[in-house]
Amino acid sequence: MALVVQKYGGTSIGSVERVRAVAERVVETQKKGNKVVVVLSAMSGETDKLINLAYQIAKYPKERELDMLMSTGEQVSIALLSMAIHELGYEARSMTGHQARILTNSEHTKAKILAIENKYIVKELDKGKVVIIAGFQGIDDRGEITTLGRGGSDLSGVALAASLKADICEIYTDVEGVFTADPNIVPEATKIPTISYDEMLELAGLGAKVLQTRSVEFAKRYGVTIHVRSSFSNEEGTLVTGEDEKMEGVLVRGVTCSKNEAKITILKVPDKPGIAAKIFSKISQANIMVDMIVQNISEKGITDISFTVPKIESARAMEVIKSVADELGIKDIKIDDKIAKLSAVGLGMRSHTGIASKMFSALADVGINILMISTSEIAISCAIDAKFSELGVRILHEVFELGQGKETLLA
Ligand code: ASP
Numbered sequence: 001m002a003l004v005v006q007k008y009g010g011t012s013i014g015s016v017e018r019v020r021a022v023a024e025r026v027v028e029t030q031k032k033g034n035k036v037v038v039v040l041s042a043m044s045g046e047t048d049k050l051i052n053l054a055y056q057i058a059k060y061p062k063e064r065e066l067d068m069l070m071s072t073g074e075q076v077s078i079a080l081l082s083m084a085i086h087e088l089g090y091e092a093r094s095m096t097g098h099q100a101r102i103l104t105n106s107e108h109t110k111a112k113i114l115a116i117e118n119k120y121i122v123k124e125l126d127k128g129k130v131v132i133i134a135g136f137q138g139i140d141d142r143g144e145i146t147t148l149g150r151g152g153s154d155l156s157g158v159a160l161a162a163s164l165k166a167d168i169c170e171i172y173t174d175v176e177g178v179f180t181a182d183p184n185i186v187p188e189a190t191k192i193p194t195i196s197y198d199e200m201l202e203l204a205g206l207g208a209k210v211l212q213t214r215s216v217e218f219a220k221r222y223g224v225t226i227h228v229r230s231s232f233s234n235e236e237g238t239l240v241t242g243e244d245e246k247m248e249g250v251l252v253r254g255v256t257c258s259k260n261e262a263k264i265t266i267l268k269v270p271d272k273p274g275i276a277a278k279i280f281s282k283i284s285q286a287n288i289m290v291d292m293i294v295q296n297i298s299e300k301g302i303t304d305i306s307f308t309v310p311k312i313e314s315a316r317a318m319e320v321i322k323s324v325a326d327e328l329g330i331k332d333i334k335i336d337d338k339i340a341k342l343s344a345v346g347l348g349m350r351s352h353t354g355i356a357s358k359m360f361s362a363l364a365d366v367g368i369n370i371l372m373i374s375t376s377e378i379a380i381s382c383a384i385d386a387k388f389s390e391l392g393v394r395i396l397h398e399v400f401e402l403g404q405g406k407e408t409l410l411a
């Protein structure tokens with residue numbers, strides 16, 4: 001008998017009909033002889049609605065109260081699904097994060113899971129019940145309700161799968177899996193049957209929206225195999241799992257583009273030791289993540305430095321730099337929030353050269369200027385003008401032959 005964790009996202013349970021459809025899928029899974037634990041998000045749009053209410057009442061609502069409020073969305077879904085399963089004549093029991101003993105630290109709105117005391121879940125499973133657990137929420141050591149950050153029910157699903165040693169963690173969504181590129185941009189994008197944790201992490205971190213990044217990190221740490229698939233069809237989706245040798249044979253697994261960053265350029269900075277250290281330590285003290293950094297060749301002892309930060313933090317980053325500007329003799333700071341970060345990801349890059357040059361030439365051929373470049377072991381990213389982001393994705397998808405399963409294999 002296998003143990004299956006099924007996590008359903010908001011669109012999968014967005015209406016009464018959808019809740020019924022999910023109830024049927026859950027029951028089918030159980031009828032095949034599996035124990036089933038279901039983890040749910042709030043119905044689509046509900047969490048946003050709740051947050052919106054909070055900000056109509058208060059400019060700075062207390063985070064404890066935000067958690068109290070946001071956690072109600074998932075409570076609605078678990079109760080409704082449990083009822084729908086009862087209506088089909090099967091046994092189910094809904095549980096909040098508290099009842100399922102999902103223990104977290106006390107960082108309201110972005111809590112970390114510390115442990116799951118799963119004996120209550122196991123007890124219900126042993127009675128033949130489907131156990132339905134509210135995603136996104138937990139409880140701290142004082143009994144306070146916490147939430148895990150937006151998209152956190154993916155993490156709840158993976159953590160429960162790890163704790164219960166489930167055979168598989170199925171993450172149901174409204175797309176058929178992870179694609180070689182966003183199919184809305186590249187119609188010939190293909191579904192990736194199997195992808196490694198590291199590639200998925202790069203893709204998730206770089207803008208692919210299917211899975212929450214933290215849930216993939218967690219799955220990697222505990223070796224949980226994730227099956228990302230659609231609740232609207234019976235097609236197999238994408239397996240996110242550990243590496244095997246075959247995976248290294250694929251040069252580029254996917255192409256992605258994110259518009260979440262802004263580029264800040266500091267002009268005429270004195271080119272002497274300690275300046276970059278000063279600027280970037282101030283920014284890191286403000287807890288702002290810097291991604292790409294470029295410093296120009298200096299002329300007459302002055303230089304320019306450009307770097308990217310998350311768009312939502314760019315205003316704060318500007319404030320920080322302005323606060324040290326005088327001290328460093330900085331007069332001119334520019335910000336450009338119309339940039340996009342275009343990336344190609346693939347395990348094969350570890351052992352093979354020539355991918356960067358192929359990427360740069362492809363962009364040059366269509367007249368896309370590269371503003372900045374950054375690389376990791378398995379990804380190459382270029383900052384480009386945001387208006388070229390769709391074109392950039394299409395071109396890279398084509399040169400790396402990702403359409404129709406034609407991934408660039410190593411010779
Ligand atoms: N309902 C929460 C959110 O919208 C958690 C989730 O859906 O994963 O962020």
Ligand code: MG
Pocket residue numbers: 009151154
């Ligand atoms: Mg989600």
